[in-house]
Amino acid sequence: MTPVLSLLRNLIFGDIRADSVVPPSGFTNQLTLFISGAMAFLAVFGLALSLASGRLATKWNNELARTATIRIIAPPDQLAGKTEATLKVLQTTSGVAEARALTGVEQQALLAPWLGHDLRLDLLPLPQLVEIISEKVGFDATGLRLRLLAEVPGAILDNHDRLRLPLLDAVFRMQLLGWGVLVLIFAVVAAMVTLGTNVSLAANAQVVNVLRLLGATDSYIKQAFVRRLTIKTFVGSTLGILLGLLTIWAMPSVDKSHGFLSGIELQGEGWIISLLLPFVFGVVAFVATVNAANQVLRKIS
Amino acid sequence: MIELDAVAYSYGGGEIFSDVSVNLEQGSFYFLTGPSGAGKTTFLKLCYGGLLPTAGHVRVFGAKVCSLERDQVAMMRRKIGIVQQDVQFLDHLPVSDNIVLPLTISDRNSDLAAPDLDDLMNWVGLTDRARGLPEELSGGERQRAALARAVIMSPDIVLADEPTGNVDWEMSKRLLYLLTELNQMGKTVLIATHDLSLIRAAKAQVQARVLRISKRGVHLAGANL
Numbered sequence A: 001m002t003p004v005l006s007l008l009r010n011l012i013f014g015d016i017r018a019d020s021v022v023p024p025s026g027f028t029n030q031l032t033l034f035i036s037g038a039m040a041f042l043a044v045f046g047l048a049l050s051l052a053s054g055r056l057a058t059k060w061n062n063e064l065a066r067t068a069t070i071r072i073i074a075p076p077d078q079l080a081g082k083t084e085a086t087l088k089v090l091q092t093t094s095g096v097a098e099a100r101a102l103t104g105v106e107q108q109a110l111l112a113p114w115l116g117h118d119l120r121l122d123l124l125p126l127p128q129l130v131e132i133i134s135e136k137v138g139f140d141a142t143g144l145r146l147r148l149l150a151e152v153p154g155a156i157l158d159n160h161d162r163l164r165l166p167l168l169d170a171v172f173r174m175q176l177l178g179w180g181v182l183v184l185i186f187a188v189v190a191a192m193v194t195l196g197t198n199v200s201l202a203a204n205a206q207v208v209n210v211l212r213l214l215g216a217t218d219s220y221i222k223q224a225f226v227r228r229l230t231i232k233t234f235v236g237s238t239l240g241i242l243l244g245l246l247t248i249w250a251m252p253s254v255d256k257s258h259g260f261l262s263g264i265e266l267q268g269e270g271w272i273i274s275l276l277l278p279f280v281f282g283v284v285a286f287v288a289t290v291n292a293a294n295q296v297l298r299k300i301s
Numbered sequence B: 001m002i003e004l005d006a007v008a009y010s011y012g013g014g015e016i017f018s019d020v021s022v023n024l025e026q027g028s029f030y031f032l033t034g035p036s037g038a039g040k041t042t043f044l045k046l047c048y049g050g051l052l053p054t055a056g057h058v059r060v061f062g063a064k065v066c067s068l069e070r071d072q073v074a075m076m077r078r079k080i081g082i083v084q085q086d087v088q089f090l091d092h093l094p095v096s097d098n099i100v101l102p103l104t105i106s107d108r109n110s111d112l113a114a115p116d117l118d119d120l121m122n123w124v125g126l127t128d129r130a131r132g133l134p135e136e137l138s139g140g141e142r143q144r145a146a147l148a149r150a151v152i153m154s155p156d157i158v159l160a161d162e163p164t165g166n167v168d169w170e171m172s173k174r175l176l177y178l179l180t181e182l183n184q185m186g187k188t189v190l191i192a193t194h195d196l197s198l199i200r201a202a203k204a205q206v207q208a209r210v211l212r213i214s215k216r217g218v219h220l221a222g223a224n225l
């Protein structure tokens, strides 16, 4: 068995009595408990941010990418004919699932927020809007633009890319930020545990000396330190994560249409990943303590 | 058992001793004597790998100490009972737990029957101190506890640095008797001391050899001290 595996086995099934050779050093332990708790609490939000951004990106991508609008600008007497021609073009465009000219009422509804309800639209030279819903694969926007230019001058395709791409970019950055926060959190925990191991071993130099004199191997000496810090990190992060989940659960749920922050909630996979986080914290702590203890014990001979 | 071959040691300043060649034979009983500061403690540390010689070689159980892996040094120490001059314990554990610590470390607690432990505690006169903490022990009691800890594994070699430094004559003789008993069981014993009356008392019980440490090195002393 490799040393790491046997240490891991000792960690889980090892002789707990062996731990008593190291005096319980309250300070380092409590600090470990507290910091890993706080870090795990933050990790829940990092995770929620990443997952929510990912969800938002998919949603916007799907919804916005599958809709497009054609604006037809023409003198009022040609408008109906051009609308007809546009719909005909769309019928023969592959990838278009559905195309429909908006009715006057619908257009009025769209404009109402800006112009009010009692405006008579038929008195204004407004463009006619045609809504397109594409199939999953989508249609060739450039090709359609060229065809419209040739066959229906005045019809302009807007496939929302100008709106969609910067949004996607922003969401992608959010997601990256979320993962970055998680990585940082694990790095902080590893650093803290390394420091804690060093402090514990230094504070227990006499213990290490006595154990060495009586024939204790490094892995025996390490065991108690590793087990303590790993378990403290595991317990601390479990508490932190539970608190984080409780906080997210208790956050007022904002109406979905209100946009971004309403996405900070956990769904299926989020809950599962959160509940796995303490184990990740435990593994990080384990690796960091073993590593730090190896280095320190090699120095004290 | 323990061979020193042209060994020299220096802590960084001048050499404490140089070109020391001594062979500690199995089953023998040795005293190491010499004035304070002569290097008795240093010699003992070289014998169990607590220090590595600056020149020459130390062989313990036939293996060169300087070429042993860390875990091998640990295994070697399990066969050597050591009483240091400045005895250290795990201060948070009761005296009895400290005494059985070598067994705990090598996962052999089950080897020791409770009556044996009681006997040992009784022998070193610490029965009513067993549940106390090491810091509650007097200087002499600490040395007795350390001796008990050193012999509990029934080691092949016992190295004791001034084991009777702080105890009265009666207790000294008792501890000496414990060590001569071990020697009679075939163990090698080396005691560093400047207590000449202890050496004389021992000579009545066992065939003890005396190593004298001086500026010129380490030599077997003649019959008369």
Ligand SMILES: Nc1ncnc2c1ncn2[C@@H]1O[C@H](COP(=O)(O)OP(=O)(O)OP(=O)(O)O)[C@@H](O)[C@H]1O
Pocket (backbone or CB within 6 Å): B011, B016, B034, B035, B036, B037, B038, B039, B040, B041, B042, B043, B085
């Ligand atoms: N860690 C050290 N660093 C530097 N010098 C040391 C160290 N330990 C011991 N010495 C010096 O080495 C010399 C031998 O010391 P050692 O402890 O071996 O003597 P000793 O014979 O055991 O003396 P005592 O009978 O007083 O215990 C002394 O002069 C001491 O000052």
Ligand SMILES: [Mg+2]
Pocket (backbone or CB within 6 Å): B040, B041, B042, B085, B161
């Ligand atoms: Mg000394």
